[in-house]
Amino acid sequence: MPEKKEKFYLTTPIYYTNGLPHIGHTYTTVVADVIRRYKRMRGYDVVMTTGTDEHGVNVERAAKKAGVPESEFVAKMADAWRALWDELGIPADEFVRTTDLTHVRTVQWLFKLCRENGYVYKGHYTGQYCIYDNAFVNDAKPGDNCPDCGRPLETITEENYFFKLSSFQKPLLDFYKKNPGFIQPDTRRNEIISFVEGGLKDLSITRTTIRWGIPVPGEEPHVFYVWFDALTAYLSAVGGPEYEKRGYWPADLHLVGKDIIRFHTVYWPAFLMAAMLPVPKQVWAHGWFLMDAAKMSKSKGNVVLPRPIVNMLGMDALRYFLLRDVVFGQDGNFSYDALVTRYNSDLANGLGNLASRTAALIEKNFAGKIPKPAALKPQDEALAKEAQAAIGEVLENFDKLSFARALETIWTLIAAADKYLTSEQPWALGNSEADQFRKATVLWTTAELLRIVAALAFPVLPDSAAKVWSLLGQSDALGKFELDGLRWGQLVPGTSLGKSQTLFPRVDKTEAIERIESMANEELNPPKAVPAPAASAPAATGASAAAAAAPAVSDKIGIEDFAKVEMRVGQIKTAERIVGADKLLKLTVDIGTEIRQICAGIAQYYEPESLIGRKVAVVVNLAPRKLRGVESNGMIVAASVGPEGRPVLTGFHEEVEVGARLK
Numbered sequence: 247m248p249e250k251k252e253k254f255y256l257t258t259p260i261y262y263t264n265g266l267p268h269i270g271h272t273y274t275t276v277v278a279d280v281i282r283r284y285k286r287m288r289g290y291d292v293v294m295t296t297g298t299d300e301h302g303v304n305v306e307r308a309a310k311k312a313g314v315p316e317s318e319f320v321a322k323m324a325d326a327w328r329a330l331w332d333e334l335g336i337p338a339d340e341f342v343r344t345t346d347l348t349h350v351r352t353v354q355w356l357f358k359l360c361r362e363n364g365y366v367y368k369g370h371y372t373g374q375y376c377i378y379d380n381a382f383v384n385d386a387k388p389g390d391n392c393p394d395c396g397r398p399l400e401t402i403t404e405e406n407y408f409f410k411l412s413s414f415q416k417p418l419l420d421f422y423k424k425n426p427g428f429i430q431p432d433t434r435r436n437e438i439i440s441f442v443e444g445g446l447k448d449l450s451i452t453r454t455t456i457r458w459g460i461p462v463p464g465e466e467p468h469v470f471y472v473w474f475d476a477l478t479a480y481l482s483a484v485g486g487p488e489y490e491k492r493g494y495w496p497a498d499l500h501l502v503g504k505d506i507i508r509f510h511t512v513y514w515p516a517f518l519m520a521a522m523l524p525v526p527k528q529v530w531a532h533g534w535f536l537m538d539a540a541k542m543s544k545s546k547g548n549v550v551l552p553r554p555i556v557n558m559l560g561m562d563a564l565r566y567f568l569l570r571d572v573v574f575g576q577d578g579n580f581s582y583d584a585l586v587t588r589y590n591s592d593l594a595n596g597l598g599n600l601a602s603r604t605a606a607l608i609e610k611n612f613a614g615k616i617p618k619p620a621a622l623k624p625q626d627e628a629l630a631k632e633a634q635a636a637i638g639e640v641l642e643n644f645d646k647l648s649f650a651r652a653l654e655t656i657w658t659l660i661a662a663a664d665k666y667l668t669s670e671q672p673w674a675l676g677n678s679e680a681d682q683f684r685k686a687t688v689l690w691t692t693a694e695l696l697r698i699v700a701a702l703a704f705p706v707l708p709d710s711a712a713k714v715w716s717l718l719g720q721s722d723a724l725g726k727f728e729l730d731g732l733r734w735g736q737l738v739p740g741t742s743l744g745k746s747q748t749l750f751p752r753v754d755k756t757e758a759i760e761r762i763e764s765m766a767n768e769e770l771n772p773p774k775a776v777p778a779p780a781a782s783a784p785a786a787t788g789a790s791a792a793a794a795a796a797p798a799v800s801d802k803i804g805i806e807d808f809a810k811v812e813m814r815v816g817q818i819k820t821a822e823r824i825v826g827a828d829k830l831l832k833l834t835v836d837i838g839t840e841i842r843q844i845c846a847g848i849a850q851y852y853e854p855e856s857l858i859g860r861k862v863a864v865v866v867n868l869a870p871r872k873l874r875g876v877e878s879n880g881m882i883v884a885a886s887v888g889p890e891g892r893p894v895l896t897g898f899h900e901e902v903e904v905g906a907r908l909k
């Protein structure tokens with residue numbers, strides 16, 4: 247019987263649905279995904295939860311503005327958030343919505359437990375209230391104006407249920423003392439401890455002035471207010487009242503932004519203690535990404551969106567940048583310049599180049615099979631030692647959530663391998679037996695280092711690390727590889743290399759930034775929809791605009807659509823007919839970074855021999871497909887002429903470099 251896996255439960259915040267995710271939300275969710283992948287590679291049974299916080303007066307208003315019922319509004323929002331996480335390859339294992347029935351039951355159950363244990367009482371809340379917006383304005387003083395509509399606020403007293411937070415000062419302080427790792431990083435722990443030492447006031451946890459919320463059973467019109475509702479979602483996601491059946495509670499890790507750490511480390515453990523439920527093991531507060539030293543926000547118009555970056559550079563590039571450039575826990579500056587610089591230096595010239603160089607040398611010298619190393623020289627042994635040591639170091643840093651450190655160690659290894667290749671010069675060695683042995687040793691060593699790099703980098707670069715992994719002929723899924731078993735020396739000589747593929751094509755910085763910015767601009771300011779026909783959905787506004795399902799009707803595409811198509815100059819190397827397919831030619835085409843096999847439906851009009859050496863336009867980022875059983879990895883662009891659609895290949899009237907991008 248295999249040993250039962252240890253469980254690990256982690257969460258992102260349950261994001262408030264008054265807008266769509268920007269890079270800040272993406273950052274937290276990416277970090278959660280990295281931890282999830284890492285923990286799985288360490289043998290844990292992991293569940294990661296994210297979700298949407300869908301109640302409250304802001305949602306009520308946004309729905310009203312959009313002219314739809316709240317339930318419809320939040321359903322669209324939740325779909326949009328979920329879809330984005332799926333698109334970015336960071337889907338939740340549990341996506342919880344605070345309008346889910348299980349969640350509603352869990353909140354009501356938690357309240358009942360707190361009440362039965364004597365920590366809930368009915369009282370009165372007095373605050374400043376806007377009668378036009380139907381909302382209390384937190385922190386306003388009598389005589390202030392409403393920050394939303396500018397009209398004078400009124401002092402209103404309403405009946406509320408209160409939670410006896412004041413009873414938890416000592417229990418919380420004792421808990422922090424006993425569990426010094428509970429609040430991370432340490433600076434945050436000190437802040438929270440002094441906040442709690444300063445005394446805790448009881449907390450109003452229901453409202454009668456809000457309609458869109460979870461009802462307090464038997465106490466209508468009371469509905470639960472903000473934190474009692476939202477925080478409980480972590481528990482509802484893994485079973486709520488039946489949490490013991492699934493066995494994931496208490497959570498091992500709540501990842502939060504530093505602005506909401508107090509709610510997670512004071513209110514949340516207090517609610518759970520009051521209900522006599524287990525308290526989470528750790529809350530980690532990370533910093534913010536700042537744009538020009540200011541916090542990103544939609545109202546400031548300095549929001550960075552994930553999608554344009556991913557379209558231009560790929561998700562792995564964004565993941566790498568987010569984790570490499572900022573010490574987890576601190577604030578970081580976000581700039582496209584730094585992003586693209588990192589991309590070119592660390593990914594294109596670093597990992598990508600090392601992988602393609604190594605594969606090409608093995609291809610050329612050893613017919614694509616991993617060579618068998620011979621007698622080792624001190625420099626080979628030194629590199630082996632460095633790689634072996636890096637394994638322990640990287641795992642230790644991942645355990646501490648020191649992602650930047652972990653990546654630094656991996657990239658130091660890549661640089662060492664580059665240097666090693668450059669000084670050993672396997673390409674300059676001849677064909678004598680001694681030279682062959684030396685070549686084999688150097689290339690095996692480099693390939694083995696790459697294998698270790700791929701395994702260690704996988705949590706951060708799942709897509710490209712898996713490509714390197716299969717390039718090295720490793721057939722098992724890298725995500726299921728157990729890092730505890732990773733050792734230097736496991737690369738088996740004789741293994742055939744997998745297909746080579748471009749990992750990170752180098753980009754021109756100015757051009758890349760321009761494209762990202764223009765795509766971001768399109769996404770933030772979508773072109774105005776043409777006047778809607780009477781039967782269409784009500785016009786969406788504000789927060790709901792981006793979530794509205796119906797796209798603008800237009801024949802034109804935005805630049806971001808065109809930018810998705812990557813066309814390059816390719817040179818045809820070989821061409822042959824395909825037996826049984828009289829229209830198709832099988833071509834191999836040099837696209838600068840690699841040689842591709844592409845099928846083209848031009849056999850009736852072009853003699854294969856006439857095509858050799860010809861430069862053509864190639865769509866290089868088309869998903870590979872099979873035509874008449876032959877794999878085609880890309881598409882040759884041709885004009886379609888006349889009624890029968892005769893293909894005419896594109897050409898260039900001036901000298902063009904193979905691999906040049908068409909735009």
Ligand SMILES: [Zn+2]
Nearest residue numbers: 376379392395
């Ligand atoms: Zn107002």
